[in-house]
Amino acid sequence: MKTRTSVSIILLLLISVSGYSQNLPSLLTDKNINATFSILAYDKNTQEFGIGVATNNIYVGNSTVYIDPAVGAFSVIAETEPLYAIEGFKKLKAGKSIKQAILEIKEKDNEANYRQVSGIDLKGNIYAFTGESLKYWNGRASEILGEDYVVMGNQLDDEVLLQMSNTFKNSKGTLGERLLQSLVAGQNAGGQISGKQSAAVVIKGVNNEWYNQIDLRVDNSKNPIKELQTLMNYHYGRIRLNQSLYAHRKGNIKRAEQKLLEAESMLDGWDGIYSRIAKANYLIRSEEDAIGWIKKGLEENPKWRVNVPAFYFLHNNPKMESIIKPDLFNINDWENAMQMLSSLGRELEVIELAHRLINKNIESSYLNFLLGRSYFYEKETDKAIKYLEKALFLDKANFEAKVLLSKIKL
Structure with a gap:
């Protein structure tokens, strides 16, 4: 009787502290497992691979995302294990299917019951499994396979994966935007039952340019998906600004006006790019x-004043008289003023x-x-040579x- 009472007390203590430390499964199994969806x-x-992931632990992007654009991608959550990706890529390159690659690694993995693994190859073939032990914990642990995508997660509210799947399937935009829409849908459907911390x-992709190579991470936040949305906005907003100028x-x-x-x-909120928006x-x-954008920069960040000399060409505008003060310019300020004039x-x-x-x-x-x-x-x-020399x-x-x-001298 005393033994049963002691066990009950221990379990109650574990449950009571779970909100302040790791989740209950981690405490009971001594595994570093946290509620996650991806x-x-x-x-x-x-020809781009993409992974979106969110969890109630820190820096989820560090240990759950694996992409080799020449062969495929893997996501490993719950009790993570990079060998599924390291060995998986080797097997894909050797001609194995995505299912064969994952199952062969799983067969040798004594901890597979504590993992969730998904993979996809260049043909869009997918495979995923959810470890049996995860299904007995609080919340839902499962996966949904769709055309060219898979969603999975553990310790989730009931509708999370379904909403993620439906949202991605019906979404429009770039792959990055669609993945984020799916994460937002999962969070709005309840997300992880034990909270949120990173995303x-x-x-x-093999053929895409640098601006389509995305690696956005929020490592520790009370609202990681919202902050991830801000980063995504900045990424695509900068692209649209470039498209506008082009x-x-x-x-x-x-x-140009539309972009x-x-x-x-x-x-909005990234004052470091306000100079380009003003231009x-x-x-x-x-x-x-x-x-208007110059004033916005100054209002949001007093140190933004370092950008003001570049807008010397506006110094005759009455609205800029109190802002642009050429008498106080140093040599670097004048160089910035000349550089902007040249760019125009x-x-x-x-x-x-x-x-x-x-x-x-x-x-x-x-x-x-510059001269x-x-x-x-x-x-x-001749004058160009003179001043360059x-x-x-x-x-x-x-x-x-x-x-x-x-x-010039060639």
Whole structure:
């Protein structure tokens, strides 16, 4: 009787502390297992693999996501084990199917009952299993296999996996956006019964550019999926901003305006990119719109003032008189002002400003480089050479001056 009472007390104590430490299964089994849900998918059109995952433990993206874009991807949750990916990739390269690869590793795994593993290959073939021990714990532990994707998780509310699956299946957008939509749906359906702490989305493909190689992670947060959404917005918002500027260069003003509008809605809060947004507004909309973003940067971050000199070209606007103060500029400020003018194609203004500064004995190697480059753009080769050589006289290590001078003298 005393033994039973002691066991009951221990169990009650374990249950009572589970909310403050790891979850109950981890405490009872001495396993580092935490409630987790994930989605693994392959986009045949873009040839990208992607994994989205969330858990109530720290840095989930560090130990559950494995992608080799040349062969496939694996997600290992609950009691994680990287060998499923390390050996799995070898087996896929040797010609084994995704199912064969996982089952052969599972057969030698004494801890398989505590794991959930999913995998997908280049043809979109999928396989997944949920360890038997996980099914006896609080919450649902299972997997759902769809076309080119699989969702799985443990210690979840009942509707989590179904909502994740349906959302991904019916979603639109890039693979990264669709994975995140699935994670959001899972969280909105109840998520993990023991809470939330970290989340990640990783995308890799053989043929995609750097901007489609995504590795976004929130390692420790009270609202990790919301923060992951912010990171995803910043990632795709920056792409849309680039698309806006490209469309403007090509003369497609309607597309430039649309992409800028999309970018602004996604980049709000990232003050580090407000300078580029302000520049885009100046080019595509108006001075007033550009000034609005400059003021927004200053309001959100006092240190943003370091960006102000680049907008010297707006100093005659009455709304900028109290913001842009050329009398207080140092040489770096003037260089930033000239660099921005050049990026706007206003080379004659760069030349005029540079000479005005040189006449006041305000100059540097980089200022002379900018002056020489503007003369080069204006097809005044002799003057370009003169000031590029002066830039190198002032600083032999001025790499940009060396490269441009070599190009001119070829």
